[in-house]
Structures are given as C-alpha cells and as structure tokens.
Amino acid sequence: MTVAWDDLVGSALLGTERRRPAGIVGDAAEAAEGLLDAAAEAVVRRRAGVLPAVAGPRPGQAADDPRPPLPEAAARRLRMMLTGSGRGRQGAAPNLTELLPQWLAVARQRGWAVPHALLPELLDAARSRTDLRADALAVAGPRALWLAALNPDWKFALRAGGGAVGAAAAAEDESARARLWEEGLFAERVALLTAVRREDPAAGLDMLASTWRTERAEDRLMFMDALRTGLSPADEPFLEEALADRSRNVRATAAELLSALPGSALAARMAARARSCVSLTAEGIAVEAPYECDAAMERDGVAPKPPSGRGERSWWLGQLVDAAPLSMWTERFGGRSPEEIVALPVLDDWQPDLHASWCRAAVRQRDAAWARALLGPPPDGSGPVTPVGDPAKLLSILPAQERAAWVARFVAAHGLSEAFQMLGACAVPWSPELGRAVIDALDIARDGGSYPWSFSGVMGLAERCLDPAAADQVALLSATTEESPGGSPGASAYWSEAFQRLTSTLRLRALMLQELSGAPTAPPEEIME
Structure with a gap:
C-alpha cells in the first residue's frame, strides 16, 4: 500500500504513537520500523518519478575584452590576495588584504585584464567589501557582468x-x-x-x-x-x-x-542677508545674528531647527555665511585680502562661529586663497594647536605639493597626535618631505617610550601611503634599541617589529608596482620570507 508523502512527514514529526500512517501496523517498535521502510520506498519513488526539466536558453556570450592579460607575476600576487595568503597581522609580515585596494587601483589605471579563473574570487571580495567594488569591477571587465547575471550572489555588480x-x-x-x-x-x-x-x-x-x-x-x-x-x-x-x-x-x-x-541669485540673496549681519567697526568685526528664520530663508535652504546643543541664532548665521560668496567679504571689509580679514578681531565671542562658516564656504566654493588664509602658516610648535574648522577639508582644496608641504611642517612641529586626518588628505604616495617628517615623528615617539599601537592609525596610513622608496630609511629604525628611561616596558621590541612590518610592506608595494608594470620580478614568495 502506498502512503502519501505528507502523511509520512507528519508521522515522523509527531511520532507514530500519536499519529500512525494508514497501513502501518504492529507495536511501537514495529510501527517506527515500518515508517522508515515506507519513507525509504517513497523517496525512491519520488526520485524515479522526477521529470527532466525543460531546457532553458543558453546564456549568451560575454562581451569581448580588448585589454591585455595581467602579467603572470601580478596574477600570482592577486591570487595570493584573494585566496587568503598573507592575510592578517602575523609578526612583521605585510597584510596583503590592506594592499588589495591599492593593487586594484593601479591595475585599473594600467589597463590590465584579470584572468578569468580569478573572477569568481574577485567578485566575492567585492561583494563583501564595498570599498573595492568600483576598481574591482573595472578590472574584472565585461566577463564579470556576464557571470553576475548567472549568480544572484553577485547581483551587486549589475547595479x-x-x-x-x-x-x-x-x-x-x-x-x-x-x-x-x-x-x-x-x-x-x-x-x-x-x-x-x-x-x-x-x-x-x-x-x-x-x-x-x-x-x-x-x-x-x-x-x-x-x-x-x-x-x-x-x-x-x-x-x-x-x-x-x-x-x-x-x-x-x-x-x-x-x-x-557665487554668481547665482541665491548666492546674492544670501550675501545680502550675511552683509546685514556682519559689519566692520573700529574695534573689529561686529556680528548681529538673525532673530528669526523667515519663509524666504527657508526657501533658500536655511534649516530653521538647529541641532541639539546649538543656539538658533548662531545656527541661522552660520548657514547664511556658508552660502554667501566669499568674494563679498573683500568688498565688505574695505578691499582687504582674505588673510587680512581672517586676522581681524571678532567681537562678542562670535569668532569661532564666523571662522567656522568661512571654512565651510571655502570648501564648498573651492576657494584656495581663503583656505590658505584660514589655515595660516603651519604652527611652529611654540604654542597650542587651535585649528579652525576642519583643516583636512581646507587642505584638500590646495594643490597636492603645497598640501604635503604644509602637513610636513605641521608634523615636524607638533608630531602625529593631531595629524591623522591631515595625512589622509594628502596625495599618495606622500612626498619625500612629508614621508621624512612622518618617519622622524615615529622615531621620536619610539624614543619617548610610547607603544607603537598608540600610533596604529598612522602606521596603517604609512604602509599604504609612504613612497616605497623610503623602505631603506625605515629599515634603519627596525633594530631593537635600549629601553628609554621611564618608557613603557618592552616598547622597544614592539617598535622594532612595527618598523620591520612597515619596511616589508613598502618593499612589497614596490614589488607589486614592478609586477604590474610587466617587468620581470622575483617570485612573490621571496618577499614574504
């Protein structure tokens, strides 16, 4: 007697004592054995009765990729990165995972095509790391999109x-x-x-x-x-x-x-409002912030409700100054330059609000002259650091060489404790001047007895951003030194390992660039030893 599959499943879930399928007799042990026999027979019947599926259309061919194939050494390197070799921190060994974004960016820039066999692993990596997607998909080329159309796990590539x-x-x-x-x-x-x-x-x-x-x-x-x-x-x-x-x-x-x-009608309206709030007196700049946010201000993008902890009037003033053309202040203040305007005293404690708004306006309008004025010369170390606004954003407006020189002088004067965001705003690879300043500051921190993980963020940036040509300079610092008096116990050994890892990473980056150039190189395993 054939027992329905649903009946067998129900009895298996509830137990034969509570529910026994029709046709299965005997005591509890015999009923359980009969249920298993009936299930085995049903499974065979179900499998034997499966009809072949209707064949669907064959997938079309992937579009041609005219790019040259990746050099063999670079392909080996990519395979190591994608399959887990060199992954994670292991003593002084480089972390290949952290270098994958840079590898992909250079491969994309040089126009190489990734081997087809590595595309699944590359798509999996891009699926789990959104920071890789743009360069990974560009390097992967049209065949990756063809694969993504066949695998739902890679549908992000289609989007x-x-x-x-x-x-x-x-x-x-x-x-x-x-x-x-x-x-x-x-x-x-x-x-x-x-x-x-x-x-x-x-x-x-x-x-x-x-x-x-x-x-x-x-x-x-x-x-x-x-x-x-x-x-x-x-x-x-x-x-x-x-x-x-x-x-x-x-x-x-x-x-x-x-x-x-700056020439828009909205900018002119904001300039008129800002002009009515800020004026120059014999004592300095006087500020009279708005007392209300009217409908016209709201239409021009002024948010009426301030964030928690911010006063309404300063919030409205900031938005007006943010949106006003910076060129208007030269006229408003008698033809003074941005440097001269920034140097003017601001009355009644309004200076932080006014200068912060000028910083945001300089970033929004990409005004390098105002960015220089607000940044000022790099602090010389003689006093406390009091940055205006967001120095990293102001630096991003300046030309790369000027930006690196400013940060290098800042690091030389004040060390690395407040320079992390500024370093991140500098072009890669760092200029020789900036690289020397960072290495010297790390050496000073080591001599001071600090632990290297207090500077782990800067160390990570250095691994990715230092010019690989600085490897020999860093290698000189990797020798273990005597513990400094009053320093942290064991710090010297930790610093030695950190500098060894930085040296290895820089040399590996140099080798990666050579591999991606197509020039002959040593097998990648040699750099890992």
Whole structure:
C-alpha cells in the first residue's frame, strides 16, 4: 500500500504513537520500523518519478575584452590576495588584504585584464567589501557582468558595474541613451546622468528635466546630487525651480548647489542677508545674528531647527555665511585680502562661529586663497594647536605639493597626535618631505617610550601611503634599541617589529608596482620570507 508523502512527514514529526500512517501496523517498535521502510520506498519513488526539466536558453556570450592579460607575476600576487595568503597581522609580515585596494587601483589605471579563473574570487571580495567594488569591477571587465547575471550572489555588480558600463556606452549613442534613461534601472540611470554630465552638462540637464516631474522624491535627490558633475551657471534656472520641490532634502541639495555658484541669485540673496549681519567697526568685526528664520530663508535652504546643543541664532548665521560668496567679504571689509580679514578681531565671542562658516564656504566654493588664509602658516610648535574648522577639508582644496608641504611642517612641529586626518588628505604616495617628517615623528615617539599601537592609525596610513622608496630609511629604525628611561616596558621590541612590518610592506608595494608594470620580478614568495 502506498502512503502519501505528507502523511509520512507528519508521522515522523509527531511520532507514530500519536499519529500512525494508514497501513502501518504492529507495536511501537514495529510501527517506527515500518515508517522508515515506507519513507525509504517513497523517496525512491519520488526520485524515479522526477521529470527532466525543460531546457532553458543558453546564456549568451560575454562581451569581448580588448585589454591585455595581467602579467603572470601580478596574477600570482592577486591570487595570493584573494585566496587568503598573507592575510592578517602575523609578526612583521605585510597584510596583503590592506594592499588589495591599492593593487586594484593601479591595475585599473594600467589597463590590465584579470584572468578569468580569478573572477569568481574577485567578485566575492567585492561583494563583501564595498570599498573595492568600483576598481574591482573595472578590472574584472565585461566577463564579470556576464557571470553576475548567472549568480544572484553577485547581483551587486549589475547595479554598480553594469550601470556604469552601460551608461558609458549609452552616453555615446543618442538612441541608446534615451532608451536607457526611459527603461533602465535606477542605478543605471544615475550612472548615465553622471556620464552624460561629464561630457555634455547641458545634455545631461535636458535629459533630467524631461522626466523630473514624474520621478520619485528619493530618486530626485540622487539625480540632483549627480548635477555636481559639470555644475555651472547654466544649471541655475533648473536649481531655482527645485527650491520649491516637495522634498525638503531635494530643496536643501538645490540650495547647496546654488551656493556653490557665487554668481547665482541665491548666492546674492544670501550675501545680502550675511552683509546685514556682519559689519566692520573700529574695534573689529561686529556680528548681529538673525532673530528669526523667515519663509524666504527657508526657501533658500536655511534649516530653521538647529541641532541639539546649538543656539538658533548662531545656527541661522552660520548657514547664511556658508552660502554667501566669499568674494563679498573683500568688498565688505574695505578691499582687504582674505588673510587680512581672517586676522581681524571678532567681537562678542562670535569668532569661532564666523571662522567656522568661512571654512565651510571655502570648501564648498573651492576657494584656495581663503583656505590658505584660514589655515595660516603651519604652527611652529611654540604654542597650542587651535585649528579652525576642519583643516583636512581646507587642505584638500590646495594643490597636492603645497598640501604635503604644509602637513610636513605641521608634523615636524607638533608630531602625529593631531595629524591623522591631515595625512589622509594628502596625495599618495606622500612626498619625500612629508614621508621624512612622518618617519622622524615615529622615531621620536619610539624614543619617548610610547607603544607603537598608540600610533596604529598612522602606521596603517604609512604602509599604504609612504613612497616605497623610503623602505631603506625605515629599515634603519627596525633594530631593537635600549629601553628609554621611564618608557613603557618592552616598547622597544614592539617598535622594532612595527618598523620591520612597515619596511616589508613598502618593499612589497614596490614589488607589486614592478609586477604590474610587466617587468620581470622575483617570485612573490621571496618577499614574504
């Protein structure tokens, strides 16, 4: 007698004493044995009765990849990184995982194609680490998108890489562009808008305007943010209309973009408001912050409610000064330069608020002259460090060489305790001057008896950002020295290991760059010994 599969499963779950399938007789032991026999027979019957599935269409071929294949030594290195060799901290050995982003960036820059056999591991790595995705998908090429279409675990590649690749191609073809804009996924449309704006800002704006009123609020916000690419005065009419958008976030973003255009009508309105609040007297700069946030201010992007712990008037003043063109202050203060304006005394304790707003305005308007004035010369070490605003953001506006020189002098005067964010703003690899300053500061910290993990963040940056040519200089510091009087017990040995690891990492980075250049190299295992 055939027993239904559902009956067998129910009896197995409840027990034969509570529920016995029809046809199974005997005592408890015999019933349990009969249930197992019936289940075994049913399994065979079910398997034998399975009908072959209908064959689906064969997947299409991956697009051709014209890039040259990765050099053999570089391919071995990538395999080590992706399969776990050299992963994690082990004494003085480099951590390959931390170097993978840099490896991918250089491989992308040099136009190499990753071996097909490594694409699954590369996609898995990009799936778990979002910081790798842009470079990983660019290096992986079209075959990675083909694989992603066959594996749901890699569907992120279709949203990120697929959107970017499709957008780049569609941006060159007007009909493909229109089709992708009308029918594409949201990520593809954002990527398309960014690609078109990069090449033809006016065409990108026209494309966005054609569907703007039918877009969802959350989508409008992302599209609005994409207008940062290629932003120009030609975008002002569209952005002015967006100030009346239903979404508060869209309105705020539109106001921010308009304030980045010093010649915009919004910037002029903000300048007039800021001018009425800030004036020059014989004693210095006088500030009279707004007493209310009216409807016109709200329309221009001023948020009426301050964050916790911030006074309303200072909050409103800050937003007005943030959005006012910096050029207006030269006129307001009798033709003075940014350095002279920053040096003026500010009355009634308003200086922190006013200077912080000027810092934000300098970053928003990318004004290097004001950034220099607000940063001032690097502190010489004779007094406490009192940075204005966010020095790292101000530094990011300056040319790379000037930025590195400023931070190098800061580190030489004050050490590394307050320099981490500034170091992160410097171009990679660090300039020789900056590299020497960091190495000397680490050496001074070692001589002072501190533990190296007090500087673990800087050490991590140094491994990724120091010029590999500095390896020999660092190697001189790796010898164990005598313990400094009053220093932490065992610190010297820990420092020696830290400098050994930094030396090994720099030499490994040099070898990685050589491998990616295609030049002959020693087998990668030699550098790990």
